[in-house]
Amino acid sequence: MPHTTNGQAGTPRQLFFQTAEQRTALARQRFFDEGARPSGLVGEAVIQSWLRCAKAHQQPTDMVSFEQVTRSRAHASLNRNRQLLQAGNLELNNMEAALAGTDCRVLLTDAQGVIIHATQLPASSQHPLLKTASRVGVNLTEGQVGTNAPGIVVRTGEACTVTGAEHFFQCLQTLHCAAAPIRDIHGQLAGVLDVSIEAGRFHFDAAAVVGMYATTIENRLLQLQSVEHLVLHFQASPTLLGTPMEALAGIDTSGRVLWLNGVGRRLTGCRMEHRHLVDEVFGTPLERLLALPRQPQAQTLRLPNGLGVWIQGTLTANDGADFKHAVAVSQPAPCASEPMPATKDPVDSEAGAPAAAQDETDTHATLLDHKQRLIESTLAACGGNIAKAARALGVSRGMLYRRLQKAETPAPSGTP
Structure with a gap:
C-alpha cells in the first residue's frame, strides 16, 4: 500500500528533510546530538568547519x-x-x-x-x-x-x-x-x-x-601588482575582453609567465606549478607579444593547445609611464585599404602574428630593452623634443631625462 497524506491515496508522505531548512536541522541533530557525520545534508565545507569548531571546544549554545x-x-x-x-x-x-x-x-x-x-x-x-x-x-x-x-x-x-x-x-x-x-x-x-x-x-x-x-x-x-610586467588580456571571444571573463597573464622581465588568473589557467591548461617560459604557454616568442601594447585592436593567436584566442597587451613602468600612450607617435597609422585585425579569424601564431611583430628584428627579448627602445623611437618620432615625447609617454620631462641618463643616452640637440 502506498503511503497516504491527508487521506489522499497515492500521495507520498513528505520527508522530514524536504526543504533546505529541514535538511540543515536534521544535519545538526545528527552532528551535535548523535555525533554522526551529516554527509549529504549540508556541504562538506560546513561539516569540516563544524568539526574544527568542535575540536576547538566551542559549544553551539555559546554567545558570540x-x-x-x-x-x-x-x-x-x-x-x-x-x-x-x-x-x-x-x-x-x-x-x-x-x-x-x-x-x-x-x-x-x-x-x-x-x-x-x-x-x-x-x-x-x-x-x-x-x-x-x-x-x-x-x-x-x-x-x-x-x-x-x-x-x-x-x-x-x-x-x-x-x-x-x-x-x-x-x-x-x-x-x-x-x-x-x-x-x-x-x-x-x-x-x-x-x-x-x-x-x-x-x-x-x-x-x-x-x-x-x-x-x-x-x-x-x-594588474596593480604587475608594474614592470607585460600584462596579456586574452579570450576565445573578443567581446569578453575587459570583462570579468577575460583571461590575464603577467610576463616578467626575463620572459617567464609570472602569473595567470583563473580564466587564464583554464584557457591555457597551465597549472602554474612552476614558472613557464612565455613560448611554452602562448606558443610565440616574447618579441611578438611585446608588440601588442602598440596595437590599437586585439590580435589573434593560436595557443599550443590549439585554442584560438584574441589577445591584447599592456605595459606600465614603475614610474607610471604607460607605453601604450606612445602608439600615436611611434607607429604609423594603418592604411585605409589594410584589413583590420578584428575582422580576422583566429590563426596560428606564426601566420597570424601582428605585422609589427613579424617585422621585429631586434634580438633583445626583455621588457627593459623593449621599453628603452620604445622611448628612443618615441623621442625620434617627436623630432628629439623631450617635452613632446614625455607627453606621448604620459610621464614628466624630468622622469624622461632620468630614464635617458640611466640608459646613458645623450640628450638630443633638439631639447627645448
Whole structure:
C-alpha cells in the first residue's frame, strides 16, 4: 500500500528533510546530538568547519560577540592592504549600489579575516547582528565567530555560502552569507569578499554575484601588482575582453609567465606549478607579444593547445609611464585599404602574428630593452623634443631625462 497524506491515496508522505531548512536541522541533530557525520545534508565545507569548531571546544549554545582587533592591528591591516582597497574601490561602490534595494551588506576582509571595508548601516538599522559585525577591524575567523562564509574562505581559500542554521553558533542562525576569495600575483589569498543578510534569505544567486565582483577586484589587483610586467588580456571571444571573463597573464622581465588568473589557467591548461617560459604557454616568442601594447585592436593567436584566442597587451613602468600612450607617435597609422585585425579569424601564431611583430628584428627579448627602445623611437618620432615625447609617454620631462641618463643616452640637440 502506498503511503497516504491527508487521506489522499497515492500521495507520498513528505520527508522530514524536504526543504533546505529541514535538511540543515536534521544535519545538526545528527552532528551535535548523535555525533554522526551529516554527509549529504549540508556541504562538506560546513561539516569540516563544524568539526574544527568542535575540536576547538566551542559549544553551539555559546554567545558570540563580534570583537574588533586592536587599533594598531586594524591600522596595520589597512596600510598593508592599500592595493587591495584601491583595486576594490570602484567595484565595492558598484556592488553596494546594485544591492541597495536589498537588505544585504558588503564586507571585505584581509587574508586573516579582519574586515577592512564594510557597508555603513544607518543608526536605526533593525539588523543587530550585522550592525555589530559590519565594522572595520572585526575579526570574522572561525576561531572568533565559528562557522561563517568569510571564515571558511580564509581557512580553505575556496568560495563558500553559509545559510541560517549552518552557522555553528545558534545565536547566528538568522544570518546568511556568501563569500569568495581574492588572490594576488603569487596565488596567495589577498582578501575575502562577502555579502551577508540578516533575518531573511537571499532572493538572488548571492554566490554568483559575489564571485563576479571578487573576480573583477582580483583582476584589478593583479594588474596593480604587475608594474614592470607585460600584462596579456586574452579570450576565445573578443567581446569578453575587459570583462570579468577575460583571461590575464603577467610576463616578467626575463620572459617567464609570472602569473595567470583563473580564466587564464583554464584557457591555457597551465597549472602554474612552476614558472613557464612565455613560448611554452602562448606558443610565440616574447618579441611578438611585446608588440601588442602598440596595437590599437586585439590580435589573434593560436595557443599550443590549439585554442584560438584574441589577445591584447599592456605595459606600465614603475614610474607610471604607460607605453601604450606612445602608439600615436611611434607607429604609423594603418592604411585605409589594410584589413583590420578584428575582422580576422583566429590563426596560428606564426601566420597570424601582428605585422609589427613579424617585422621585429631586434634580438633583445626583455621588457627593459623593449621599453628603452620604445622611448628612443618615441623621442625620434617627436623630432628629439623631450617635452613632446614625455607627453606621448604620459610621464614628466624630468622622469624622461632620468630614464635617458640611466640608459646613458645623450640628450638630443633638439631639447627645448
